[in-house]
Amino acid sequence: MPLLVKICGLSTRETLDVALEGGADMVGFVFFPPSPRHISLETARELGSRAKGRAVKVALTVDADDAILENIVETLRPDILQLHGKETTARLRDIKAKFGLPLMKALPVETSADLAPLPGYAGVADRILFDARAPKDATRPGGLGAPFDWHVLENLDLALPYMVSGGLNADNVTEAVRVTRAGGVDVSSGVERMPGVKDPELIRAFIRAARAIQPSSPLPVHGERSTAQRAGG
Numbered sequence: 001m002p003l004l005v006k007i008c009g010l011s012t013r014e015t016l017d018v019a020l021e022g023g024a025d026m027v028g029f030v031f032f033p034p035s036p037r038h039i040s041l042e043t044a045r046e047l048g049s050r051a052k053g054r055a056v057k058v059a060l061t062v063d064a065d066d067a068i069l070e071n072i073v074e075t076l077r078p079d080i081l082q083l084h085g086k087e088t089t090a091r092l093r094d095i096k097a098k099f100g101l102p103l104m105k106a107l108p109v110e111t112s113a114d115l116a117p118l119p120g121y122a123g124v125a126d127r128i129l130f131d132a133r134a135p136k137d138a139t140r141p142g143g144l145g146a147p148f149d150w151h152v153l154e155n156l157d158l159a160l161p162y163m164v165s166g167g168l169n170a171d172n173v174t175e176a177v178r179v180t181r182a183g184g185v186d187v188s189s190g191v192e193r194m195p196g197v198k199d200p201e202l203i204r205a206f207i208r209a210a211r212a213i214q215p216s217s218p219l220p221v222h223g224e225r226s227t228a229q230r231a232g233g
């Protein structure tokens with residue numbers, strides 16, 4: 001299976017179309033008011049119907065309660081929920097039972113100690129997103145355009161699909177995948193001309209760069225690409 005490419009923080013029809021036409025596998029929509037990429041439910045309804053069936057629709061939330069999630073699910077009709085806050089494994093179970101959608105749990109990474117919660121999340125999440133740990137005084141837990149030390153994931157053995165994010169762009173995505181052996185990549189700031197303002201050319205360049213990535217050697221054990229690679233001998 002090829003590398004999954006997610007373009008996150010889309011908020012206009014025009015840039016959503018660029019991502020879809022460029023071949024993004026996943027398109028992300030941010031529901032977090034302090035973010036410059038936050039969208040209203042009205043916009044979510046419009047962009048959600050535009051993306052339907054063309055890419056996996058991802059709703060990004062941060063410690064959202066059930067009422068907020070209900071509104072998002074009703075308007076965007078997401079295919080997967082990205083939980084980017086401090087949601088516990090118990091909360092993930094709750095959300096799964098209530099909304100019946102696949103869950104992608106974002107895990108903030110700075111050092112290898114940050115991987116300690118993985119076994120718990122692996123029992124309930126469908127996918128893990130490794131993102132750079134935000135500074136303590138940050139106004140949001142992600143979308144800051146800062147990478148983490150990818151070598152923290154170098155020897156990861158995870159029985160779940162995982163993606164990498166945090167400060168990715170067309171110039172560094174190849175190296176990020178080489179080091180982490182992630183099955184997918186996620187970008188927001190790296191395809192923007194300023195926070196919250198997506199740049200069509202940068203979106204196209206990122207997707208092109210990600211599509212050009214050759215499978216790494218040695219073969220990954222657990223990214224989305226591993227099954228196909230093993231099947232292909």
Ligand SMILES: O=C(O)c1ccccc1N[C@@H]1O[C@H](COP(=O)(O)O)[C@@H](O)[C@H]1O
Pocket residue numbers: 008009028030032035036037060062084129131140141142143144145146165166167168186187188189190
């Ligand atoms: O994009 C945001 O504003 C945001 C807000 C709150 C939580 C996460 C957010 N973004 C996600 O963070 C990662 C990395 O983004 P970047 O490429 O470093 O800007 C990605 O998953 C974004 O979707």
